Amino acid sequence: MRAQPYDDDIHTRARHLYVFDGYTFDEIAEKEGMPSARTIRRWAYNGQWDTQCPLVDAELKIARRICLLADKEDKTEKDYRELDFLVKQQCKLNQSRNTPQAKPAAQPHTEQAQDHSQKKKRKKAPKNDVSGITKDMLDELRENLLYPHQQHWFENQDHRTRFILKPRQIGATFYFSFEAFYDAVVNGRNKIFISASRDQAEIFKANIIALCREHFGVELKGSPLQLNNNGQTVTLYFKSTNARTAQSASGDLYIDEVFWIPKYKELRGLAQAMATHQQYRVTYFSTPSVTSHEAYDHWCGRWFRKTMACNDPDFQVDVTHDNLKEGKLCDDGIWRQMLTVHDVVDSGFDRISTKQLQSEYSEEEFNNLFMGLFIDDAHSAFDINALMECVGDASQWRNYDPFAERPFGMLPVVIGFDPARTIDKATVTVLSCPLNSDDKFRLLKTLDLSGNNFKAMAETIRQLTMQFNVQHIGVDVTGIGAGVFELIQEFFPNTMPIHYNPELKNRLVIKAQQVINSGRFEFDSDSVNVCASFMNIRKKVLGDKITYATNRTASTGHADIAWSIMHAMIYEPLSGDTTSKRTTIGIAA
Numbered sequence: 001m002r003a004q005p006y007d008d009d010i011h012t013r014a015r016h017l018y019v020f021d022g023y024t025f026d027e028i029a030e031k032e033g034m035p036s037a038r039t040i041r042r043w044a045y046n047g048q049w050d051t052q053c054p055l056v057d058a059e060l061k062i063a064r065r066i067c068l069l070a071d072k073e074d075k076t077e078k079d080y081r082e083l084d085f086l087v088k089q090q091c092k093l094n095q096s097r098n099t100p101q102a103k104p105a106a107q108p109h110t111e112q113a114q115d116h117s118q119k120k121k122r123k124k125a126p127k128n129d130v131s132g133i134t135k136d137m138l139d140e141l142r143e144n145l146l147y148p149h150q151q152h153w154f155e156n157q158d159h160r161t162r163f164i165l166k167p168r169q170i171g172a173t174f175y176f177s178f179e180a181f182y183d184a185v186v187n188g189r190n191k192i193f194i195s196a197s198r199d200q201a202e203i204f205k206a207n208i209i210a211l212c213r214e215h216f217g218v219e220l221k222g223s224p225l226q227l228n229n230n231g232q233t234v235t236l237y238f239k240s241t242n243a244r245t246a247q248s249a250s251g252d253l254y255i256d257e258v259f260w261i262p263k264y265k266e267l268r269g270l271a272q273a274m275a276t277h278q279q280y281r282v283t284y285f286s287t288p289s290v291t292s293h294e295a296y297d298h299w300c301g302r303w304f305r306k307t308m309a310c311n312d313p314d315f316q317v318d319v320t321h322d323n324l325k326e327g328k329l330c331d332d333g334i335w336r337q338m339l340t341v342h343d344v345v346d347s348g349f350d351r352i353s354t355k356q357l358q359s360e361y362s363e364e365e366f367n368n369l370f371m372g373l374f375i376d377d378a379h380s381a382f383d384i385n386a387l388m389e390c391v392g393d394a395s396q397w398r399n400y401d402p403f404a405e406r407p408f409g410m411l412p413v414v415i416g417f418d419p420a421r422t423i424d425k426a427t428v429t430v431l432s433c434p435l436n437s438d439d440k441f442r443l444l445k446t447l448d449l450s451g452n453n454f455k456a457m458a459e460t461i462r463q464l465t466m467q468f469n470v471q472h473i474g475v476d477v478t479g480i481g482a483g484v485f486e487l488i489q490e491f492f493p494n495t496m497p498i499h500y501n502p503e504l505k506n507r508l509v510i511k512a513q514q515v516i517n518s519g520r521f522e523f524d525s526d527s528v529n530v531c532a533s534f535m536n537i538r539k540k541v542l543g544d545k546i547t548y549a550t551n552r553t554a555s556t557g558h559a560d561i562a563w564s565i566m567h568a569m570i571y572e573p574l575s576g577d578t579t580s581k582r583t584t585i586g587i588a589a
Helices: 008-019 025-029 037-047 049-055 058-071 077-094 108-114 116-121 135-145 148-155 172-187 198-216 264-275 296-300 302-306 341-346 354-360 363-370 384-388 454-467 481-491 502-517 528-535 560-569
Strands: 161-165 191-194 225-229 232-239 252-256 282-286 334-338 412-419 426-432 441-448 469-476 496-498 521-524 538-542 545-549
Touching: 008 025, 008 037, 025 037, 058 077, 058 198, 077 198, 135 172, 148 172, 161 296, 172 191, 172 198, 172 225, 172 232, 172 252, 172 282, 191 198, 191 264, 198 225, 198 232, 252 264, 296 302, 341 354, 354 363, 384 502, 384 528, 412 454, 412 481, 412 560, 426 454, 426 560, 441 560, 454 469, 454 481, 469 481, 469 560, 502 521, 502 545, 502 560, 528 560
Parallel strands: 161 282, 161 334, 191 232, 191 252, 252 282, 412 469, 441 521, 469 496
Antiparallel strands: 225 232, 412 426, 426 441, 538 545
């Protein structure tokens, strides 16, 4: 008798557990309503799940799997071996200089795996027992693991409030994971991590689990993590920006990427209450976004004017790099520091080549990502608050499975392609095509075609037409895009050529403003570069007309994601009436 077929929801859930959450076939099969491991393995083989798994960030996949295995009850010897391996990989990602000499405590988890079959004969140790970890052990680890700029943060951790403006990829996530664990063990204070996304919270948690297991042989599990230290319980909470779910908690508070958090004032009001007691500390750290973000008034001291302690209605903090490079306790009681990539590299951080970065980014992008400079959005065509309202959660998009053979099924999509002024950079985006005037454009896929020639770019887009039900492809043909356009036309004859002129740029921007301001655009919370890309589109006066532009160099495109998205959105008429004929403005020279 043939087995009853499983519906699409079961298939999608199994794929999500395998690809996104790191479950094995056997573990998925144990879930309620799931088929056998053999069936799931066949689905994975037919759908090529394994070949598509690397599309997920390696650090994130490791973090998710560590958290999953750490929380699993009754681990097998195989589980312990896998956990050992993943922890070592996570530690390699975070490790700075010399690894400390192996401590006697580094052995227990290995022995635990070997003696797993005899565990019932031994007295069960308390869950998450960190009683054997001493301050001296943590200090030795700190001296070996931290770079100078991280040591400086450690030396200034006792301020009531810290606010750190930093470049990307300088080890802040790892450092604050270490600092939180150190203080939780030594001083017994609870910790609360509020992250811009659930994924980032997973990395904080995985860092702490890996640190404790690798260097002290202690296995942590649970959500939240509750540490047992000589009978005292210390709790570590990991939350996304939905701070309402953590209102009952109290402890030292860490909020990361604050300049990319929507509704920051509301979040801060809720979160700050968690650290009301005077013994608790609050740390804000982030890369810069735009000067109109709600967190900017907090950074520059203008919020202090509204407090009872301020007697100066014009109070403001000097937030220049010269004033804050070494860190400074400001008059509003906040210890601030502004670091550039040159600061951390000059102090001994050897993981970044500034010369390489300067060859990969335009001047404005480099200044924003690595030099702590905010985007001045006074003349920006787009409103940061409206863009923040468009942040969503891709995992909740029911009709979209990025790892399926046809990720969006037969639902329609539109594609935008923005080549740079030379051949070395280009961006293509795939958006869902609204089915009515209330439906949303969702950013399903973004591809950077850096380094590809015309033929390779066109082939990538051809592959997209085989994966999606494509209704429209908009291509900028002003420069080198003309060559790619001709190749795309061979397999998609209705490709729309977009030849830039002031009137056309106005139409593109007006359409995008209309969609964004009405809440009809949505992109995943981890795609913060989408906001930055739109914010870099500026108003420009050309004679007696206003048009829009971004700074470009001869070798580097700028705001390419935003323009690519607009090339896709323009398929829909300005009226938003999808039943009418599609717009034809793109073909105007």
